[in-house]
Amino acid sequence: MSALPVVGRAFAETIANPAGLMRIGAATTCVFSPNKVPDLYVDDAAIKLVLRPGAFRANAIDVEGLYRHVLVAAPRYPMIEAPTVVISGDHDTVVYEEIHSIGLARDIPAAELVWVKNLGHKPDWVAPDLVVAAVEKLAGQPRDLQALSRAVEARIAGDDFGTGVCWDEKAPANSE
Structure with missing residues (x-):
């Protein structure tokens, strides 16, 4: 409105x-x-x-x-040549992570998708160590983002705040 x-x-x-x-x-x-x-x-x-x-x-x-x-x-995403890291959680209630994150990582050549189980929309606040490591990797420093994502997953595995209250809508099947 x-x-x-x-x-x-x-x-x-x-x-x-x-x-x-x-x-x-x-x-x-x-x-x-x-x-x-x-x-x-x-x-x-x-x-x-x-x-x-x-x-x-x-x-x-x-x-x-x-x-x-x-x-x-x-349609221009495949032209992106800059190093790219896409960090996403599988419980984002703000965007369709199945489309936006997976699709972005798929469409940008050589993008790295860092998929974190039980993570919502705010990796910058919930997993700042992972976000900083991604920036460092983009700056040329060796960082194992997949190992770091597994450590974040272990840390947040039991989180269930907002469950049953917040709608974790999934993307429509034909939305790609």
């Missing part, structure tokens, strides 16, 4: 902030699910700033146009 020309601006300036503040805890839980939201995450990451009317509306417009943009950009 926020992406609409007139109604969207009114929504963003009147309803988005109070409604977002009421749902911020549950929404954050679902972004991280099945992993635990780190203590002070909402404050440390300044998540509430996304609820400012201008930022909220700009994000809505970006999200609304994302699919059309990806349709144009995706």
